[in-house]
Each structure stands twice: as structure tokens, then as C-alpha cells.
Amino acid sequence: MGDTTPGTAAADLVVLGGTVLTLDRGGTRASALAASGGRITAIGDDRAIAGLAGPGTTVVDLAGRAVIPGFVESHNHPAFFGMTLAAPVDAGSPPNDSIGDVVERVRQAVREFGPGEWIRGFRYDDTLLADDRHPTRADLDPVSPRNPVLLTHVTGHFCVVNSAALRAVGIDARTPDPPGGVIARDERGEPTGLLIETAAFLVNSAMPAQGPDHLAEALLLADAEYLRHGVTSVHDTGIGLIGGAGELAAYRRLTRAGRLRTRVHGYLFHTLVPGLDEGEPEPPQAGEFPLTGVKIVADGSIQGRTGCLAEGYACDPGEHGMMLLEPGELARRIAALDAAGWQVAVHGNGDAAIDAIIDGYARLGAPAGTGRRHRIEHCQTVREDQLDRMAAHDVTASFFIKHVYYWGDRHRDVFLGPRRARRISPLASARSRGIHFGLHSDTPVTPVPPLEGIWCAVTRRTSGGELLGPEQAVDVDAALRGYTVDAAYLAGEENDKGSLEVGKLADLAVLSADPTAVDPDRIRSLTVDATVVGGRLAWQRADAPVTTEGAR
Incomplete structure (x- = not known):
């Protein structure tokens, strides 16, 4: 092994002495890698990669630890x-x-x-x-x-x-x-x-407008927390939902100043810009801040009994929740945004809402003609027949997998009943149909750590210690991909990030151990010991440093 680019000079970053989980298509493993100019230049064994270090190289000693691609959070609100x-x-x-x-x-x-x-x-x-x-x-x-x-x-x-x-x-x-x-x-x-x-x-x-300064400080606080948990990319699915137009201004200000270290892929909340629901304006063709998607909210929350269900709530069979947009209006907005060139991400928790979302996407053609990878967010109670339709129309999903742990017991005992609750976030069913999906925490709704989300996807354990639909669990490799390369796919960025391959961005998370080699119940307790963004050390644990040198 020893995948390198021709004429590789002394590297900016060298990582040695552990397990490199590349998460490439072949599942390649190595023990070391190197990066220069913000991108990976070599992957191989310790001896070959050590020779790429020079006087100015930052050397990360894994000391038996594991390195994986930086986590890609596919649905968050920074x-x-x-x-x-x-x-x-x-x-x-x-x-x-x-x-x-x-x-x-x-x-x-x-x-x-x-x-x-x-x-x-x-x-x-x-x-x-x-x-x-x-x-x-x-x-x-x-x-x-x-x-x-x-x-x-x-x-x-x-x-x-x-x-x-x-x-x-x-x-x-x-x-x-x-x-x-x-x-x-x-x-x-x-x-x-x-x-x-x-x-x-x-x-x-x-409310009184919150200025870009206040919102910029909020974004920086979130940025620091993401890095502590190995998150190097975030899909902000709803810019303007809380802070209005000031959020976009704050992002642009921080991006120009180079102060944001996590990479943010933006989805505008659909009411933020006048005319957006009519397909105007078109997405920017280039610019300092990636902004190619629009977020629409179709229904509410299952735990709030506003998620729109085809069958009534177990605790109140006459209550079905609510649609925030009528199905015809939802479909009209999806079509207008698609025609203008926007990627569309629609929040859908209840299966009745998911029907309306799929109907809207189906009207675009089969598969959804433009290849913009339109999405369903949360997709919590999606049925088997709906997964068939999603696969037929090339609809992707970002699953709120932490619902299993944080609300699984209440979904089973209060809101949905045992039959429907065991199928929330049906990853195995989606995977069997070849549906591309990411996993997310929806922070601040649940805590950030992706390792907790991976543990949820693999074990399906609730906060009460019970298993909820274990047949919908996936293996560790699939769960890791849901937080890395498959999440990057949702934003059309899989050729740039999400796996460790020569030429891709050098965004890395150093873990205390290889998550594929420990008991699944231990995954949640693993730690992120360092985070690298663009080949630069962005954060490392004070009590478990990976290098004595700071980021250059």
C-alpha cells in the first residue's frame, strides 16, 4: 500500500501509528496518511508516510488510535x-x-x-x-x-x-x-x-432584530462545540429560522474573515427571502458561502403531537397532527424551487406528511429529473411502501437517528404505540433499497456527538435501556458512512469530502479507538481526541494530546 500523488514534497501534516479508516468504496485501511495544501496527498504505511515529514510538518501520533473522515452533520441549526x-x-x-x-x-x-x-x-x-x-x-x-x-x-x-x-x-x-x-x-x-x-x-x-454581531458570536460558540466532537462539516437546514436575515449576514461576515472553521453548507428557510417560494431568486452560482438549498417544513413534531400521521396518535386516536402547508401548495413550492435550480429539503416526521412530500417530488419526474438530490428531513415514521417510492424517485433522506434513544420509550408507550415506534428511522429498510441517507442530531434538539448517533444506529437502544426495532439496526460501517461520505452525498459533495482518499479534503477526526473493533455498546463512550480541518489541527483534547505542536 502507498497511494501518493506524483512528486509529493514534504507534507504539511503527517498522521502515523494507528488505524486509518478511509471509508472509501473498498473499505481500505491503512496506518498513516499525509496532507498538503489542505488535501490528502498520500495514504499508506508508517514507513512510507514518515518519509514525507519535513521540518515544518505537523506530526500527529495516533499511538494506536483511529482516524476517520471528519463527521458531516447532515441536519443541524448552528x-x-x-x-x-x-x-x-x-x-x-x-x-x-x-x-x-x-x-x-x-x-x-x-x-x-x-x-x-x-x-x-x-x-x-x-x-x-x-x-x-x-x-x-x-x-x-x-x-x-x-x-x-x-x-x-x-x-x-x-x-x-x-x-x-x-x-x-x-x-x-x-x-x-x-x-x-x-x-x-x-x-x-x-x-x-x-x-x-x-x-x-x-x-x-x-422579536427585536438580532444583529449579525450577536448571531456571529452564536455561530462561533457552535463552531467550537462541533470541533470538540469531530464535526468538520454541517448542513444548516434552515438559515433564518431563528435569527432571520441576520443569520445569513453573520455567515457571510465570518466566512470573509476566515473565522468559521467548520464547513457549513446552507439551506435557506423558505420564508426568509421574498419570492423564494415562487422559485426566485435562483441559487448563487458562486460565492463565499455555499448556499444551494431551501428548507420547507411540511408538518410538526411527533412528541408535540403535531407530526402529521395517517393513523391517529396512540394516546389520542382522533388526533392526526397537522400539515403546515396543504399538499397541493407544498407540491407547487417544490416544483417552483426545483425549476429555479434549488435543491429542496422538506421536513417530514409523520407518514401522512411524507406521502405529501413524495407526491411533490414525484411530479418532477421519475427519478426526480434534475439530479439535485431532493431530501426528506427526519423521515421518522416512513413506511415500507413510501421507501419503495423514495427509491423509485431517487429521493434522499436525513434520518434523525437519535429519536430512538431520546424519545423511543415515549413513542412506544405514548405517541405511536409499539408497532409504529419500532420502525422509527428505519435504516435497514432504507439501506436495503439503496436509498442514500445521512444521519443527524438536529442540534440543539439533541446533543452533538456523532458517536452517540452511530451507537443509536447500531444498537437501537432507548434511554430506558430497551431495544426498539433491532431489525432496523445497521452495522458500524453503514452508520459511520451515514455521518461521513453518505451525508456528504446529500449535498453533492461526496467527491470532495466524507472519505479519506488522495485529492480529497484533509478533514479528519481522531478517535480514542477503532469503532469497528470495539463492542457496539462501547461506541458511545469513545472520545474524539483531535479534529483536523483542511490539514490543520483545529482542536485536540488537553488530556490526550495527539501532538505537542499547535495548528500552524
Whole structure:
């Protein structure tokens, strides 16, 4: 072995002394690699590659560890994630056990803010609170009479606001429900403070604009967290969803300044730019920030009972969830965007919504004529017959695999029942049909670590320790590919990233051990010890350094 480019000079980076999982088509393994100019120049054995080191070479000593392609996160929300990291209120569970705990955190935050200043919190989950309900303005008002408060649900599909926030955005008893959303009301018709789906999006867009500086800091916080977990590329599937046009401005500013180290592939939220749903403007042909896709939300969340199901919810058989767009309108928007040259990524959790999405793609031709690799995001309850149609029309998927661990028990016992729950994220069925799919964490909905997602895909174990649909598990190689080269395929980037091959980007993650050589239950506990982007050491663990030299 010793794959090199002709006339290779002293390398910028040399990696030696471990296992190199290339994840190329043949599953090649090696012990060393070299990179120059940001790309891989050689893969081979230690002796051959060591000879490529020179005085200025950064040498990574694996010391028996493994190196894999940098993880490609195929569905994330970096600005949203960064905002949660910096938020004054952590409303999640843990650390909160009850609504009272969340309210106390709001009370503490109010002390630090001036009257009239907005206070934001994130990650509350009504199904994990002892009260088993959403907070309301009645809970928040006593501790925040003069500050608008906005608490965003862990799924992002709901939010709760206090009376000051309702006044600030102009919502009262006379305000009609927006299309695709609900303003929850009490028995007198007054808003309770709970806003559902597009009503939640409405309050986000009505908040005081968050400038590019604030959003840039949020993006940098997320960037640092991605690197800690070996993520070198992220698909931002919804630019503008939380921060409006300021998100795109922040990305462009950071890209020009060279401050973002992770590679971001952008999908605009479909309401961000006027005319976007009509297929205008066309995607930029070139530029400093990759922006070729548009994200549409077709339905809601299964755990919020707004995901649109063909069969009713197990806990409420008369409830089927909701479509945020009527199927005909969804199909019209898909066709307009496709005709204008955009790749389309449609959020679909419930199988009724997935039917509508596939119908929209099917109208483009079979397979979906342009080769733009249109996507279904989450694809949580997709049925076998729908997978057949996806394969026939060349529709790709990004599966939210961590649903199995974080919500699997509740899907089985509350929302879907055992039969449907065991089939959430049916990776084995998709793989058997040759459907290209990526895996994702949807951060900040669940934590970043891709190794946890790989463990979920391989073991199908829930947070309660039960197996959920083990027949839908895949092997470690397939799971790794779902977070690397197959995820890159979804954005048309598989020739540039996702596997370790000569000529491809030198984006690497150094793992504490080879995930294909350990017990599957141990995969989740492996660590990322270093991350390399473009041949430069971007991060390494302080307690397990891979080199004594810093990134040059």
C-alpha cells in the first residue's frame, strides 16, 4: 500500500501509528496518511508516510488510535444551537424537574436585565416536566411583569411567552391563528402563552432584530462545540429560522474573515427571502458561502403531537397532527424551487406528511429529473411502501437517528404505540433499497456527538435501556458512512469530502479507538481526541494530546 500523488514534497501534516479508516468504496485501511495544501496527498504505511515529514510538518501520533473522515452533520441549526449555549435561561430537563424550576430560572434572569429587555430560554420539554404540561403566561407573569419572556421548546416547534411578550408582538384574543399554526387559548379565548408551529415562528420573527454581531458570536460558540466532537462539516437546514436575515449576514461576515472553521453548507428557510417560494431568486452560482438549498417544513413534531400521521396518535386516536402547508401548495413550492435550480429539503416526521412530500417530488419526474438530490428531513415514521417510492424517485433522506434513544420509550408507550415506534428511522429498510441517507442530531434538539448517533444506529437502544426495532439496526460501517461520505452525498459533495482518499479534503477526526473493533455498546463512550480541518489541527483534547505542536 502507498497511494501518493506524483512528486509529493514534504507534507504539511503527517498522521502515523494507528488505524486509518478511509471509508472509501473498498473499505481500505491503512496506518498513516499525509496532507498538503489542505488535501490528502498520500495514504499508506508508517514507513512510507514518515518519509514525507519535513521540518515544518505537523506530526500527529495516533499511538494506536483511529482516524476517520471528519463527521458531516447532515441536519443541524448552528445559530439556534449557539443561542442556546449563550441563553440566560436553560429551561431543559435536566436540570429542571418542574415548571416551578423553570420559573425560578426566569426569576433569576430578570434580576440581570433592565425593564423591557427580552429574556430568552431554550430546551424546555413538557413531557419531561413533573407537571406534564407546557408552561403558560400565568406561570411566567408573576416573576417577569416588565420583561418579555420567550421560552423555546426542545423541538423548536413550540414556544411559551408571557403577557409582556404577547403585548410586544401584538397577539391578543382577537388575533387569528396563522396558517399552519395555533395560538393556544383558555376557556375565555385568551392566549395562554403557548404558540404552536407557525405561531411560534411568528413570534420569533416579530422579536427585536438580532444583529449579525450577536448571531456571529452564536455561530462561533457552535463552531467550537462541533470541533470538540469531530464535526468538520454541517448542513444548516434552515438559515433564518431563528435569527432571520441576520443569520445569513453573520455567515457571510465570518466566512470573509476566515473565522468559521467548520464547513457549513446552507439551506435557506423558505420564508426568509421574498419570492423564494415562487422559485426566485435562483441559487448563487458562486460565492463565499455555499448556499444551494431551501428548507420547507411540511408538518410538526411527533412528541408535540403535531407530526402529521395517517393513523391517529396512540394516546389520542382522533388526533392526526397537522400539515403546515396543504399538499397541493407544498407540491407547487417544490416544483417552483426545483425549476429555479434549488435543491429542496422538506421536513417530514409523520407518514401522512411524507406521502405529501413524495407526491411533490414525484411530479418532477421519475427519478426526480434534475439530479439535485431532493431530501426528506427526519423521515421518522416512513413506511415500507413510501421507501419503495423514495427509491423509485431517487429521493434522499436525513434520518434523525437519535429519536430512538431520546424519545423511543415515549413513542412506544405514548405517541405511536409499539408497532409504529419500532420502525422509527428505519435504516435497514432504507439501506436495503439503496436509498442514500445521512444521519443527524438536529442540534440543539439533541446533543452533538456523532458517536452517540452511530451507537443509536447500531444498537437501537432507548434511554430506558430497551431495544426498539433491532431489525432496523445497521452495522458500524453503514452508520459511520451515514455521518461521513453518505451525508456528504446529500449535498453533492461526496467527491470532495466524507472519505479519506488522495485529492480529497484533509478533514479528519481522531478517535480514542477503532469503532469497528470495539463492542457496539462501547461506541458511545469513545472520545474524539483531535479534529483536523483542511490539514490543520483545529482542536485536540488537553488530556490526550495527539501532538505537542499547535495548528500552524
